[in-house]
Amino acid sequence: METNNKKQKHATAYWKENLKYLAILLPIWFIVSYGAGILFKDWLDQFQIGGFKLGFWFAQQGSIYVFIILIFVYVRLMNKLDKKYGFDK
Template identity: 65%
Template sequence: MKAEDRKAYWRSNLKLMTILLTIWAAVSFGAGIIFVEPLNEFSILGFPLGFWFAQQGSIIVFIALIIIYAVRMDALDKKYGVDAHDEGVAH
């Protein structure tokens, strides 16, 4: 891989990680801590929505973001022709 392709690949990876971590932080801290009082006016299965986000919602969002990251990185790897087996990465 050319040096400029490596830079573009890494830049794309960092951009994706920044976006996904920002979403996770917004959900975890925003919905679970900062906006808990307004969210508690609503409920899911009898539990206040703010409590639900703090206990369950942020975990579910985090798992979804991991899946999104894996899918997007596979696409990014294909775009730049990156294959761990071709690079001689030890298993």
């Protein structure tokens, strides 16, 4: 019975750390996709990247690139977390 209790605490700690990662990555995704593409578009449009206004670029391309980068960051973090808690087998 003690082993089950230990496994449960182990799984709870794993889940809490996973939620911490999500609490960091999801706001980044929201700020880049909604903030840069919509809310801050007018301010960002005073800058250019590749001949396009930065607000337009984020709305069309930048938010997609950031989303893909966040996916890779999340995978890397979860792989490390799996190894830390022994779930990588």
